[in-house]
Amino acid sequence: MENASYRSLPKHPVLTWSSLRGALLPPLTSIDNLKYTAFTTSGRAAIYQALCLLELPAGSTVLVPSYHCPTMVAPIFLAHLKVAYFAIKDDGLPNLSSIEETTAQRCKAILVPHYFGFSNSLREVRDWCDARDVALIEDCAHCYFGQAGERTVGAWGDYATASLSKFFPVQEGGVLASSRRSVAKLHLKPPTMTAQVKGFTDVLETSAKFNGLYGLNAGLKLIFKLKKLLKNKVRAGKKINQDMISYCDMARIDNKLLLSSLLIKYFSPSNMIVKKRQRNYAQYENHFKSATQARPLFDLTAKDSAAIAPYVFPLWVDDADRIYQVLKELNFPVFRWDKLWPGTPIMVNDAGPLWSKHVLQLLCHQDLASREVDNIAKTIIQLLPQPSA
Numbered sequence: 187m188e189n190a191s192y193r194s195l196p197k198h199p200v201l202t203w204s205s206l207r208g209a210l211l212p213p214l215t216s217i218d219n220l221k222y223t224a225f226t227t228s229g230r231a232a233i234y235q236a237l238c239l240l241e242l243p244a245g246s247t248v249l250v251p252s253y254h255c256p257t258m259v260a261p262i263f264l265a266h267l268k269v270a271y272f273a274i275k276d277d278g279l280p281n282l283s284s285i286e287e288t289t290a291q292r293c294k295a296i297l298v299p300h301y302f303g304f305s306n307s308l309r310e311v312r313d314w315c316d317a318r319d320v321a322l323i324e325d326c327a328h329c330y331f332g333q334a335g336e337r338t339v340g341a342w343g344d345y346a347t348a349s350l351s352k353f354f355p356v357q358e359g360g361v362l363a364s365s366r367r368s369v370a371k372l373h374l375k376p377p378t379m380t381a382q383v384k385g386f387t388d389v390l391e392t393s394a395k396f397n398g399l400y401g402l403n404a405g406l407k408l409i410f411k412l413k414k415l416l417k418n419k420v421r422a423g424k425k426i427n428q429d430m431i432s433y434c435d436m437a438r439i440d441n442k443l444l445l446s447s448l449l450i451k452y453f454s455p456s457n458m459i460v461k462k463r464q465r466n467y468a469q470y471e472n473h474f475k476s477a478t479q480a481r482p483l484f485d486l487t488a489k490d491s492a493a494i495a496p497y498v499f500p501l502w503v504d505d506a507d508r509i510y511q512v513l514k515e516l517n518f519p520v521f522r523w524d525k526l527w528p529g530t531p532i533m534v535n536d537a538g539p540l541w542s543k544h545v546l547q548l549l550c551h552q553d554l555a556s557r558e559v560d561n562i563a564k565t566i567i568q569l570l571p572q573p574s575a
């Protein structure tokens with residue numbers, strides 16, 4: 187079978203010489219444009235910090251979507267709050283009618299993501315929150331750039347949260363932002379010098395692994411030796427001995443962003459990042475538009491796909507269990523959100539459980555070459571049932 191395993195493919199952007207090309211172009215509209223912004227160590231840390239800034243009474247309920255990654259839920263438990271769930275519609279927006287009135291009355295905040303990079307207007311959600319005095323946390327982990335309907339992405343939320351490592355070649359990083367509430371009360375601890383050094387070497391190590399920085403290999407080997415020496419000295423952050431929370435790795439949620447992440451983010455050309463993601467997305471779309479028993483989750487016109495900065499290409503696959511298993515064995519850059527938080531309820535009119543089973547998230551980041559995207563798509567198409575002649 188033809189496949190793309192001739193080089194192990196990165197699941198996140200990687201630092202390469204071309205990562206910095208075009209850094210002087212004007213940046214695109216993004217969550218960075220909101221009035222108040224602060225960097226955190228991750229998207230999950232930003233959610234946790236948003237909850238802390240809201241100063242909700244202990245035990246308050248926070249609503250999350252049934253289709254989620256556990257890292258969206260863990261911060262709520264860490265903040266000593268309760269979780270309730272809402273169903274999602276076919277476009278990924280909350281199905282607000284799935285929230286019972288008694289739950290709505292207990293609820294003090296709601297976490298609403300823009301899935302896969304497809305931003306939507308959150309007008310209806312904003313109105314629902316305003317009518318009930320519920321805080322809206324707009325989860326932009328998949329959607330760093332662009333407009334969400336009438337507003338800039340992130341501007342609907344009381345707070346907006348984002349993940350740097352999904353869009354920039356950094357090992358860790360997140361953003362907590364708001365168009366309406368100050369983040370000045372955020373008190374994050376500065377990272378230790380050891381963590382700073384480790385941060386730089388981690389970036390370079392990953393880069394070398396994927397042949398990102400041609401010409402620096404010998405020097406990098408020396409740095410990795412240093413990293414090995416430091417390895418056991420870095421103190422892990424506070425860990426709570428609960429299965430799901432340790433699965434989510436909530437260490438360092440109280441820390442400031444590492445200098446390495448800050449510098450790389452600052453010098454990364456957002457125009458190039460978005461353009462390459464759109465190119466890779468369009469390639470996937472082209473491959474799968476006439477596939478058998480698989481289809482792009484969203485039926486986008488060419489104009490729509492040019493207006494988004496995709497995080498992944500969401501592919502609906504009928505026989506997803508079998509195909510995802512093969513792709514995992516091939517170590518392809520594909521995710522599926524099939525690990526839900528225990529207790530996630532089954533609700534009527536909810537696209538969530540179907541997406542958890544059938545939607546494969548094919549990475550389309552800027553460090554996947556065009557031929558690699560072609561090979562991933564062709565490999566998947568070969569695994570699908572062939573159309574009858």
Ligand SMILES: Cc1ncc(COP(=O)(O)O)c(C=O)c1O
Pocket residue numbers: 228229230231255257258299325327328348349350351359360
């Ligand atoms: C929608 C969404 N929100 C939040 C997060 C957490 O982001 P991070 O991995 O940067 O902590 C993720 C991670 O996958 C996510 O997909």
